[in-house]
Amino acid sequence: MDVEILARLQFAFTIAFHYIYPPLSIGLGLLMVIMEGLYLRTGNKVYETMxxxxxxxxxxxxxxxxATGIVMEFEFGTNWATYSRYVGDIFGSALAAEGVFAFALESGFLGVLLFGWNRVSSRVHFIATLGVFLGSMFSAIWITVANSWQQTPTGYQIVGEGMEARAEIVDFWAMVFNPSSVDRLMHVWIGAFLAGAFLVLSVHAYYLLRGRYEELSRKAFKIALGVATVFSLSQLFTGHRSAEYVAEHQPAKLAAMEGHFEAEGPADLYIMGWVDKEEQTTTGIALPGGLGFLLEGDFDAPVTGLNAFPEEDRPGQVNAVFQFYHLMVAIGMALIGLTLLACFFWWRGTLFQQRWLLWLFVWAVILPQLANQFGWFAAEMGRQPWVVYGLLRTSDALSKVVTANQVLFSLIGFSLIYALLLTLFLYLLNKKIKKGPYDEDMIDDRPRQREMANVAGGQ
Structure with missing residues (x-):
């Protein structure tokens, strides 16, 4: 197999696996801040327990x-040496900023967060929780800035020629606030909030269905549902903003996302469909002229299509980009519908009587994760054949000495190790969920324990 394909597969695999966990950390961080904040405000120990x-x-x-994120830094040097030299000044500054502004904050408060219960005051522990959450948010800022610069590069100059060429920063803040960074960052943050909120919803829906920890789970479910509702609706606006910047700065990517081939003409907005790259046709369910209306408010507005670009400058896997993008959108709409439906029953006062709805939330935990992955696939595959849009092609970014066998061997090795890590994660997560939110020396709200407490009180 071609070394470029193998190197891309390896990086896609490692980053896709890694990207399961940071969104969960960011989302859970927000929920933890809300829970502790409610405990400080009300003094209700249930919030402290959750x-x-x-x-x-x-x-x-x-x-x-x-653990899974460290591997990618080595891959930059082993498989993508030309890329690392080309963007080292840009990427290095962003990673340095992450260390100074994010990792230092996060790691500085992490010990207090994990081991400070009953050792520091509630207010100090809340500050530590807030610090860890903000650190994770800042980490997302700098990683997103670095990736967004590759999508819409600004604030740089090219020094050197040929294989020695590299990008240097001439305006740091122009690099940070490149045309796509803010919109993409908001999209990433909201996706992370949804991942964390739906994990909390899933676990506490499971407890409610089993009749366990009912008082705590009702409160936790409502907190997470509020977060999920607000941010699932917010994702509509950030998604629209992202589409606008893609239309302006990466029109070939947008054309691939909607399967639009005509060089300059009205473009349909597809709900679902299938793209035939060879025949240059897209079939499916669509709103005629809908993409032009979405971007310009006019059904007849022309939209730049794939045929406006040389074939070597178009995304190679148009149908894959189309499918990943539409799956992401479909999941986003499903999350909106699910949360609004739950809010309706909450308003009616019958939310926790809808066992079928609770079961939906148990399994819906996977949806934000899939949407995050599909969105990343669409964004990165749609950027091809560029690793830095318009400046450095993916085929030119490879290390010149690495062989296909070497990449294949390491890909197999990473696959085995990551499979083990995933198994370990699911095992430990399941173990913690089964144990529940109460330690052995604490009394929870299960009926049997309440009964024993009443008996003991009567004696």
Whole structure:
């Protein structure tokens, strides 16, 4: 197999696996801040208990996330040496900023978050929780900035020629606030909030269906449902903003996302469909002229299509980009519908009587994860054949000495190790969920324990 394909597969595999965990950490961080904040405000120990429980799960996701993220830094040097030299000044500054502004903050408060219960005051522990959450948010900022610069590069100059050429920063803030960074960052943050919220919804829906920890789970479910509803609706606006920047700065990517081939003409907005690249046709369910209306408010507005670009400058896997993009959108709409439906029953006062709905939430935990992955696939595959859009082709970014056998061997090795890590993560997560939010020396709200407490009180 071609070394470029193998190197891309290896990086896609490692980053896709890694990207399971940071969104969970960011999302759970927000929920933990809300839970602890409610405890400080009300003094209700139930909120403290749920915050303690989710802190343990946060620690698990954080640890696996750190372990799986280190591998990618080595891949930059082994498989993508030309890329590393080309963007080293840009990427290096962003990673340095992450270390200074994000990792230092996050790691500085992490010990207090995990081991400070009953050792520091509630207010100090809340500050530590807030610090860890903000650190994870800042980490997402700098990683997204680095990736967004590759999508819409600004604030740089090219020095050197040929294989020695590289990009240098001439305006740091122009690099940070490149045309796509803010919109993409908001999209990433909201996707992370949804991942964390739906994990909390899933676990506490399971407890409610089993009749366990009912008082705590009702409160936790409502907190997570509020977060999920707000941010699933917000994702509509950030998604639209992202589509606008793609239309302006990466029109070939947008054309691939909607299967639009005509060089300059009205473009349909597809709900679902199938793209035949060879025949240059897209069939499916669509709103005629809908893409032009979405971008310009006019059904007859022309939209740049794939045929406006040389074939070597178009995304190679048009149908894959189309499918990943539409799957992401479909999941986003499903999350909106599910959360609004739950809010309707909450308003009616019958939310926890809808066992079928609780079962939906148990399994819906996978949906934000899939949407995050599909969105990343669409964005990165749609950028091809460029690794830095318009400046450096993916085929030119490879290391010149690495062989296909070497990449294949390491890909197999990473696959085995990551499969083991995933198994370990699911085992430990399941173990913590089964144990529940109460330690052995604490009394929870299960009927049998309440009964024993009443008997003991009567004696």
């Amino acid at each position: 915050a303690r429980f989710w802190t343990k799960i946060f620690a698990l996701t954080f640890g696996i996330g750190v």
